[in-house]
Amino acid sequence: MAVSTSVRNYMIVTLAYWGFTITDGALRMLVLLYFNQIGYTPLQIAFLFLFYEIFGIVTNFLGGWIGSRLG
Amino acid sequence: MLTPLTQDWPLWFAVPYVMAAQAMSGVAKDLTKMSSKSAIRLVVPQEAESRLFKWVAILTGSKNALKGVGFFVGSVLLTLAGFTASLWIMAIALILIMFTGFLLPRGMGQIKKKIKFRQLFSKSKEINILSAARFFLFGARDVWFVVGLPVYLQSVLNWSFYEVGGFLALWVIGYGGVQSAAPVLLKYLNRGRPPQAATIQFWTFTLTIVPAVIALGLMSDWNPNAVIIGGLLLFGLIFAMNSAVHSYLVLAYTDDEKVALNVGFYYMANSGGRLAGTVLSGLIYQIWGIVGCLWISMVFVLCAGMISLKLEDPKRQQPYPSLAVGDGE
Numbered sequence: 416m417a418v419s420t421s422v423r424n425y426m427i428v429t430l431a432y433w434g435f436t437i438t439d440g441a442l443r444m445l446v447l448l449y450f451n452q453i454g455y456t457p458l459q460i461a462f463l464f465l466f467y468e469i470f471g472i473v474t475n476f477l478g479g480w481i482g483s484r485l486g
Numbered sequence: 487m488l489t490p491l492t493q494d495w496p497l498w499f500a501v502p503y504v505m506a507a508q509a510m511s512g513v514a515k516d517l518t519k520m521s522s523k524s525a526i527r528l529v530v531p532q533e534a535e536s537r538l539f540k541w542v543a544i545l546t547g548s549k550n551a552l553k554g555v556g557f558f559v560g561s562v563l564l565t566l567a568g569f570t571a572s573l574w575i576m577a578i579a580l581i582l583i584m585f586t587g588f589l590l591p592r593g594m595g596q597i598k599k600k601i602k603f604r605q606l607f608s609k610s611k612e613i614n615i616l617s618a619a620r621f622f623l624f625g626a627r628d629v630w631f632v633v634g635l636p637v638y639l640q641s642v643l644n645w646s647f648y649e650v651g652g653f654l655a656l657w658v659i660g661y662g663g664v665q666s667a668a669p670v671l672l673k674y675l676n677r678g679r680p681p682q683a684a685t686i687q688f689w690t691f692t693l694t695i696v697p698a699v700i701a702l703g704l705m706s707d708w709n710p711n712a713v714i715i716g717g718l719l720l721f722g723l724i725f726a727m728n729s730a731v732h733s734y735l736v737l738a739y740t741d742d743e744k745v746a747l748n749v750g751f752y753y754m755a756n757s758g759g760r761l762a763g764t765v766l767s768g769l770i771y772q773i774w775g776i777v778g779c780l781w782i783s784m785v786f787v788l789c790a791g792m793i794s795l796k797l798e799d800p801k802r803q804q805p806y807p808s809l810a811v812g813d814g815e
Contacts, residue, residue, distance in 0.1 A: 438579055457771040462768065465761070
């Protein structure tokens with residue numbers, strides 16, 4: 416019983432993660448192609464991704480902490 | 487969230503706006519990924535290491551495929567529906583996904599021991615070295631991959647939206663495929679022995695050559711399309727092997743109770759590499775073009791290789807492990 420429940424939870428988390436991953440990839444391509452087309456310079460486009468990457472660091476940092484406390 | 491954005495917006499407003507919207511999406515993705523990575527460790531019995539690795543491999547492999555699908559979907563949406571409509575479609579999809587969160591029980595995957603805040607920085611020397619190497623490894627990829635390459639394909643080689651999106655999609659999917667196959671490949675190449683410090687050193691130094699070869703190819707008068715496509719295939723193949731060995735080693739160096747913590751710390755280093763890579767990708771491309779990005783990439787891989795020389799072999803070993811794979815994005 417324990418196995419099937421945890422597998423079910425695992426599947427839910429994984430599916431949500433997949434959904435986020437697809438939209439995340441799509442958003443990245445949209446932003447990149449669109450802003451390059453309307454004439455943003457490469458550096459400006461890089462800055463569009465900058466916040467995103469910073470938050471990646473912060474969430475991983477906090478995520479490890481939250482993960483170890485709350486699971 | 488991005489939908490009100492129009493071309494008329496001044497730069498100073500448009501840039502922070504897009505950054506914030508992307509950040510939100512990134513936070514959601516990262517948190518889900520963390521829970522997924524930690525959840526699997528608790529699902530599978532601790533002893534069944536090879537089974538754990540198989541699950542992680544499936545998870546990560548499919549993740550890359552899905553990300554590739556995302557790339558393609560994004561470029562097709564942009565071609566067919568335009569920027570604003572595409573964002574609306576995605577916002578609706580995201581809201582639907584949020585609802586799945588309510589299906590989960592509270593306190594799933596609770597770990598018994600509380601961990602103090604100062605323990606966030608890994609005490610393990612190996613994890614720290616590995617993280618530093620990973621910083622440069624992922625920086626090396628992103629310094630040409632994030633902005634430089636797609637802009638080069640779009641603006642210099644004049645590829646269309648969906649050609650760029652489709653090619654990057656195929657690359658990412660193929661890369662995920664190599665990662666999934668990496669355990670078998672490595673086991674064969676290592677004659678059944680688990681990966682050691684020397685394994686990562688070998689693969690990292692091998693990778694150093696690739697961006698240099700692509701850069702030289704583009705500086706010569708060869709067909710740039712052929713150089714880029716061939717070079718990317720080679721880069722993806724060897725990079726995936728590096729990433730797979732890294733992911734095995736981080737687990738081999740990690741205590742069970744601290745799995746979320748160490749994996750978190752390690753992926754943080756990973757994100758740091760991407761951060762540096764992303765900004766440099768725009769900057770270097772703007773100054774020196776794609777060739778400049780590639781030379782910086784080579785220097786980064788070289789740094790990763792030098793750092794990995796300090797690694798010792800992991801103490802915890804399974805006789806015939808399959809490998810964990812993961813690329814930590």
